[in-house]
Amino acid sequence: MTRTGSPLGRRVLFGVLGVVVLAAVWELYKALGPATGVVLGDLTVLPRTSDLAMPHVWDMVARLFRPVRSSGDDEMMWQAVLQASFFSLGVAAVGWLVGVVVGMLLAIVMQRFRTAESALLPWIVLSQTVPLIAIAPLVKRWGSQIEIGSFSWENWMSVALIASYLAFFPVSIGALRGLESPDVNHVELMRTYSVGWWATLIRLRLPASVPYLLPALRLAAANAVIGTVVAEVSIGLRGGIGRMIVEYAAAAGGDPAKPWAPIFGAVVVGLLAAGVVALIGLALTRYRRGETPA
């Protein structure tokens, strides 16, 4: 999904520039906008400009370098946010991995058996159109019932489960597309070599699926992060960035910049997840070459 053309340095520069522009727009509106916000009838179309509703950008940043609780010698806000971010990133990663594995297994089964594809694919496509994440509040219940020997289900596993659920759908569709993408010439070539389905899968279909798989992996990563954040909120998972967002939002009355810190953390989580997938894409560059003659 990376665009060719602008070199990396230029893109980073524009990214930073974009953030600066956003901050400038924020401050400009805050300075020039009406104190009660733009209200059309009963609807607040543009927000109130008070420091409570819209803290200054520099206040948001400065807040990161003060202790979590205004009084006392707590850890710094940025430390707490970073900790929670990495916690959530870890949970999302587990969910993503599980989702990718399940998605690929499904795709392989669907490619192998036409009937499986006919039976499963409509449901998979359908599930992408409906908000299955609505069941997030209810998943916690299932986990509490599972105790196999000394293994007991922990809350973070429920979060990872929801994340994996959101992740495996794009992967199964992208992987199926990719597995079915090889030229009929290539498939017949494998047939002339008298190799079975498994060798064809490993040598031909899997490598050929990489260009389709990578965008799906990226989407799955983004979905896993969303699933993690939402599930953390619904389940109230301690240590996660989702719970921190809601908790700090409740404290916004006395500390208006506080809710923004975990939001920056959530942004970091999303960017890091996408970054990891981009690295995977780099490692697999060999498989993204086309066959058209020079």
Next chain:
Amino acid sequence: MSTAPSAQGQPIASTGPAAVSVAGVSKVFASRKGADVTALEAVDLTIAPGEFVSLIGPSGCGKSTLLRLIADLDSPTSGSIEVFGKTARQARIDQAYGIAFQQAGLLPWRTVRSNIELPLELHRVGKPARAARSSELLALVGLSDFADKYPDQLSGGMQQRVAIARSLAESPGLLLMDEPFGALDEMTRERMQTELVRICAETGAAVVFVTHSIPEAVFLSNRVVVMSPRPGRIRDVIAVDLGRAEGRGEGLREADSFFEAVVAVRESLHGEPAGAPAARGVDQR
């Protein structure tokens, strides 16, 4: 009808079973709507070891279908096909042939060398043996300097050379080629034909070569099988004796014997001209 009696031509070498033996083969494609398509009807053909045979004819005459049946990529509706005395299926399992398609069909994520080694890898040949064989083949097709390049860095002609090298990887006694030069420009095409003739002479493999081009068929072959469509059948088999393979160089394309053979094939393709003597299947000098 099948081949005219005197038109079998001289096999080049008669050692061992025939490379390909097609007996009474028909292929009918069932169609959901409308009539079934008879791609091949009552085809008989025998190809001796080391012989180069071209299949030529208009679209729909079944030449590619016949090649695919020999390759066991499809099965005949009736009749039998034997490759080196085995069934087509067994021949495929035993890897008795190599194949090249019109699109080079190189795997884009493998280097040139790795593409040539593909069949060897699949059949569990050890790394040193693979490397030795692929170096040999790269030299044979003149691409030793490109061993570590990727297909998208090569021209169409070079990709096709890699495909031919790949088809020779396991030193098969039979090569099946389906218009391998079809996507190339004329100059490259003629160069490739000269190369191919040289390579086949060196390896001694029998070749079944499907083509649309009359000069190509004549230049390359010992015999040209002319086919006609609807239903696909062999109209004629024309023996082409233009000398031994090693002697077929660039100059041959301008020799009288070459043109005479081309005329014979063309006339067969278009049906007999009125009043022409029945010069079917006679050796052209």
Next chain:
Amino acid sequence: MKQTASLPRTILAPVLLGVLAVALWQLAVVVLEIKPFVLPSPVSIATEFSSSVSSVWTASLVTGANALIGLLIGAIVGIIAAIIATVLPITDELSAPLVAAASVIPIVALAPVFYTMFGADKETARQLVAALAVFIPVYLNTLRGLRQARPVHRDLMRAYGASAWQATRAVTLPGAVPFLFIGLRIASSLAVISALIGEYFGGPIGGLGKSITSAAASSNYSLAYAYVLGAILLGLVFYVVTLGVEKLVSPHRASASAP
């Protein structure tokens, strides 16, 4: 590629699978004596749904309205932004990294601060979250569509001496429509999902999300799942309507499949 599957297989197989899955679910709940607070049986959910249809309906209207407003705003802004980006490529280059970043971060995380900014008793925050979530796929896909006019068509317009506007009308815009609808299909589901999830982060009650959490909190799990069913139906409705609009606008074109 593959031959088309026979009709009974394409219809029967998924339907059979669905029926089988529901039957197994019912069986499992009964045989394994799964408590209703863990997982209610499909039968009890269906019963609860039919007896609370009116409340599910009202809640669906609230969430649906938020999703619709978010969809409309996000789509319109997305289309306009894509047009601007095509006409002024510099804006595209400037905004590309930001948009790429926005497509991977959880936008719903902004919900709580939006509630503070726009009022915790208003639906605006949820609509804004939905609008942002909708903007990204619509913008990206429309941009792609506007950019991909085939060179042969552009040359044709030039050979006819067509003005820039004529060329846009004849070639660029119609060519972009299928891509716009790819984006809209994704966006319609995202709008519902975002509006729903936004309710989990706070704000006024009355929507499906709030109803699910409150039903779960009072241990009425069958009711909670009935609301979930309502959410699923809402998502389906949005998707089907979007498909319908697409068929209406371009009936001659087969729907392009998503990238």
